[in-house]
Structures are given as structure tokens and as C-alpha cells.
Amino acid sequence: MKRIEPTIKADEPPRAGEKILRVARDLFYRQGIRAVGVDEIVRRAGVTKPSLYRSFPSKDELAASYLRQYDLEFWARFDEAVAAHPGDPRAQIAAFLTRIGKRTQKPDYRGCGMTNAAVEYPEHGHPARVVSEANKQELRRRLRAMAATMGAGDADTLGDGLLLLIEGAYISGQLFGAGGPAKSVARNADLLIEASLKK
Amino acid sequence: MKRIEPTIKADEPPRAGEKILRVARDLFYRQGIRAVGVDEIVRRAGVTKPSLYRSFPSKDELAASYLRQYDLEFWARFDEAVAAHPGDPRAQIAAFLTRIGKRTQKPDYRGCGMTNAAVEYPEHGHPARVVSEANKQELRRRLRAMAATMGAGDADTLGDGLLLLIEGAYISGQLFGAGGPAKSVARNADLLIEASLKK
DNA sequence: AGGTATACGTACCGATCGGTAACATTGTCA
DNA sequence: TGACAATGTTACCGATCGGTACGTATACCT
Numbered sequence: 001m002k003r004i005e006p007t008i009k010a011d012e013p014p015r016a017g018e019k020i021l022r023v024a025r026d027l028f029y030r031q032g033i034r035a036v037g038v039d040e041i042v043r044r045a046g047v048t049k050p051s052l053y054r055s056f057p058s059k060d061e062l063a064a065s066y067l068r069q070y071d072l073e074f075w076a077r078f079d080e081a082v083a084a085h086p087g088d089p090r091a092q093i094a095a096f097l098t099r100i101g102k103r104t105q106k107p108d109y110r111g112c113g114m115t116n117a118a119v120e121y122p123e124h125g126h127p128a129r130v131v132s133e134a135n136k137q138e139l140r141r142r143l144r145a146m147a148a149t150m151g152a153g154d155a156d157t158l159g160d161g162l163l164l165l166i167e168g169a170y171i172s173g174q175l176f177g178a179g180g181p182a183k184s185v186a187r188n189a190d191l192l193i194e195a196s197l198k199k
Numbered sequence: 200m201k202r203i204e205p206t207i208k209a210d211e212p213p214r215a216g217e218k219i220l221r222v223a224r225d226l227f228y229r230q231g232i233r234a235v236g237v238d239e240i241v242r243r244a245g246v247t248k249p250s251l252y253r254s255f256p257s258k259d260e261l262a263a264s265y266l267r268q269y270d271l272e273f274w275a276r277f278d279e280a281v282a283a284h285p286g287d288p289r290a291q292i293a294a295f296l297t298r299i300g301k302r303t304q305k306p307d308y309r310g311c312g313m314t315n316a317a318v319e320y321p322e323h324g325h326p327a328r329v330v331s332e333a334n335k336q337e338l339r340r341r342l343r344a345m346a347a348t349m350g351a352g353d354a355d356t357l358g359d360g361l362l363l364l365i366e367g368a369y370i371s372g373q374l375f376g377a378g379g380p381a382k383s384v385a386r387n388a389d390l391l392i393e394a395s396l397k398k
Numbered sequence: 399a400g401g402t403a404t405a406c407g408t409a410c411c412g413a414t415c416g417g418t419a420a421c422a423t424t425g426t427c428a
Numbered sequence: 429t430g431a432c433a434a435t436g437t438t439a440c441c442g443a444t445c446g447g448t449a450c451g452t453a454t455a456c457c458t
Binding site: 030031032034035110111115116118119120122132133136137140156157158159160161163164165166167168169170171172174175176180181182183184185187188191192194195196 | 229230231233234309310314315317318319321331332335336339355356357358359360362363364365366367368369370371373374375379380381382383384386387390391393394395
């Protein structure tokens with residue numbers, strides 16, 4: 001039961017598995033995982049189906065690989081906001097949410113790949129869902145920790161409140177499009193923080 | 200292009216379309232729309248496939264019918280919370296969110312059928328998505344109106360903040376299960392309201 | 399040159415997808 | 429009795445689903 005995860009080597013012919021993951025990532029995010037067939041993936045990647053199944057054990061595992069990559073990029077964005085305001089969790093949250101708020105206003109915004117995957121696969125133990133759940137649990141942990149650092153009276157409640165706002169932004173971003181409620185996520189988060197600190 | 204919507208008559212033999220909608224509603228909500236085939240629906244409804252296509256033009260329209268029914272039940276719950284606290288929008292929100300918070304803690308909670316459908320069908324104009332978007336826009340309108348009645352400084356921002364919390368509760372409810380962040384949705388909403396009023 | 403391992407393509411699999419044509423059966427009401 | 433509406437029965441459609449058996453090309457090492 002080996003798991004093949006294509007590693008990216010510096011230039012020179014891109015491996016088939018690499019092209020597949022690249023295309024799958026794009027299609028899965030934009031259209032959803034269930035909506036995209038393996039045939040379409042290999043066709044647009046310019047490879048053939050056996051190549052997919054040599055690099056990935058199944059479509060479900062391909063989806064999981066897509067999410068693992070998504071996870072890395074997510075934390076890169078998150079840590080970027082954190083690094084921009086050392087020791088100031090409130091500013092870190094503001095930076096992160098301001099960026100999310102802007103992204104949600106873009107015309108083809110499709111929310112969070114993790115969140116969407118969890119909606120598509122409610123069954124516990126599904127490879128894609130496992131990755132998604134792990135990501136969200138870690139996010140919750142970090143938000144609560146930041147809330148504690150801020151000195152909130154009830155840090156766990158504030159951390160969870162921020163998580164609710166974030167998930168709400170992901171969803172309403174793709175539901176309402178530009179001009180939707182998600183554009184106020186940073187402002188609302190700051191109001192919530194303010195209310196949670198003075199107590 | 201006629202649209203057949205089965206009406207429920209008082210007792211006596213349940214029509215085929217009625218049984219189908221009943222089963223479809225259950226399966227679509229629990230497993231997702233894409234995950235459920237029409238064969239499974241008719242099998243569990245104890246009817247045959249032609250019966251389905253005599254009552255509904257397509258699977259997509261069956262999904263839309265499911266959501267139209269969901270819409271009715273949603274507003275029934277919403278209006279129940281409103282009616283329980285006449286003239287007191289803050290208490291109305293609290294009642295509605297307390298109820299949501301409790302529902303999200305149930306083991307097999309699957310979030311909001313509307314939200315989930317929008318995630319499953321990102322394509323604009325899809326029959327299911329159309330119903331979902333209409334529901335959410337109306338919800339946004341009402342939340343903003345309630346925020347205005349409360350006397351919030353920036354009513355639209357507060358209304359949108361409440362919507363973000365609600366959507367966040369729907370999603371994190373099915374992501375985290377019992378003990379997840381959704382259980383604090385009512386508390387966080389009240390904090391947000393409090394912060395938005397004193398300004 | 400020959401072996402060998404890696405990478406890839408051709409062609410195919412059974413199952414399921416949403417949807418339909420044609421006909422038989424039933425119950426109801428006039 | 430006869431007409432009608434609703435449903436069931438059976439069989440089928442082309443398309444797509446995820447997945448695989450098997451042969452071929454290329455490159456490297458000896």
C-alpha cells in the first residue's frame with residue numbers, strides 16, 4: 001500500500017503525475033471533485049489514464065493529494081499574515097481576513113477547497129475528508145491559541161467565533177459573489193475581537 | 200416547460216411523486232445530490248424510474264424541488280423564532296441561533312441543504328443553485344433588516360456578520376461534529392451584536 | 399550490443415449514469 | 429360499460445464512471 005506523491009524536481013521534463021496533479025488541482029477546485037471525471041483530467045493533462053493510476057492509487061487518493069497540496073499553500077498564506085505582524089495576533093488575524101475578504105470578491109471565487117471537499121464527502125474516513133478535517137482542526141487550534149494570546153476572557157469562544165466567520169466567508173463568497181457579505185469579514189472579526197477583549 | 204410540483208393531500212394513497220420527493224429529500228440532504236443516483240431513489244421509494252420522470256422533468260429539477268421544500272421548512276423555523284419574541288430582533292436572532300447551535304451538535308448533522316447544494320453546483324443557472332441563491336439572498340435581506348431594527352450603527356455590516364456566523368455554523372457543524380465551534384454561534388452572535396450597538 | 403528499469407500508450411473492462419419507448423394494469427368516475 | 433388518469437413493467441439507450449491488462453518506447457548502465 002505505497003503512496004506515491006510526485007516530488008517536484010528542478011526543471012526538465014515534467015513527469016506525468018505532476019501534470020496530472022496540476023490539472024486536477026485546477027479542475028477539482030473550480031468544479032468540485034465529484035463533478036470532474038478522471039478522463040477529463042488525463043485529457044487536459046495530455047497524458048493517459050494508466051499514467052494517472054501509476055502515480056495515484058485511485059481518484060479518491062488523487063483528491064487527497066490535491067488537498068494535501070492545498071493544505072501547504074493555505075498555511076503558507078496564513079503564516080505570511082502571521083509573519084507580517086510579529087507578536088500581534090490581532091493584526092495577524094486582520095491581515096489574514098482582509099486578504100480573504102478581497103479574494104472572495106473576485107468573480108470566479110470558489111471558496112475553500114478543504115471546506116468544499118468536506119461538503120462533497122460527508123462520509124467519515126474518506127481520504128479527501130480526512131485531509132480536510134485535519135486542516136480545519138489545526139486551524140481551530142491556532143485560532144484559539146491566538147485568541148488566548150490576545151488576552152480574551154473566553155479565548156476558546158473567540159477562536160471559534162473567528163473560525164465561524166472565516167468559514168462563513170468561504171461559503172458566502174462563492175454564494176453571493178462580488179458585493180456579498182464576505183467582504184465584511186475582517187471588519188466583523190475585529191468587532192468580535194473588540195467585544196471579547198473588554199470583558 | 201411545465202413544472203409539476205406534487206401537492207400533499209390529506210391522507211389516502213400517497214402519490215408516486217410524493218414518495219419520490221420524500222426519499223430524495225432524505226438522501227440528498229444526508230449524502231449530497233451528486234452522490235445519489237436516480238435508481239437508488241426510485242428503489243427506496245418503491246416506485247419505478249418512469250414514475251420519477253412523469254413527476255419531475257429531470258434529476259436537476261427534482262433537486263430543485265427538494266430545495267424548494269427545504270426553503271419552506273427553513274422559513275418556518277426562522278419565523279418560529281421570530282414569532283417567539285415579537286418586536287425584539289435581538290432575541291429573535293438569539294432564539295434562532297441557539298436552535299441552530301443545538302442542531303449542529305447532533306451526530307449526523309449535515310449542515311444546510313441550501314449551502315451544500317450551492318457548493319455541489321457552482322455553475323450559475325443550475326436549477327438547484329438558483330433556489331439556493333434566492334434563499335440566501337432573502338436571508339441576507341432579513342438579517343440586515345433586523346440589524347437595522349436593533350439600531351446598529353452599521354446595520355448592513357452587522358447583518359452580514361450574522362450571516363457569516365450562520366454559514367460558518369452550518370459548515371463547521373458538519374466538519375467538526377459534536378463539540379465543534381458551531382456550538383458557540385449564538386454566544387458569538389450576541390457578542391457581535393453588542394459590539395455593533397454601542398457605536 | 400545487450401540487459402534492465404522507468405515511463406508511457408492502446409485498447410478494453412463491467413458498472414453505473416440520467417433518461418426513454420412501448421405496453422400492461424389498476425382504480426375512479428360517469 | 430367505457431373512458432380516463434395514474435402507475436407499474438420491461439427493456440432499452442448512449443454516455444460516462446473508475447479502473448486495468450498488456451504491449452511499447454526510451455534511456456541508462458555495463
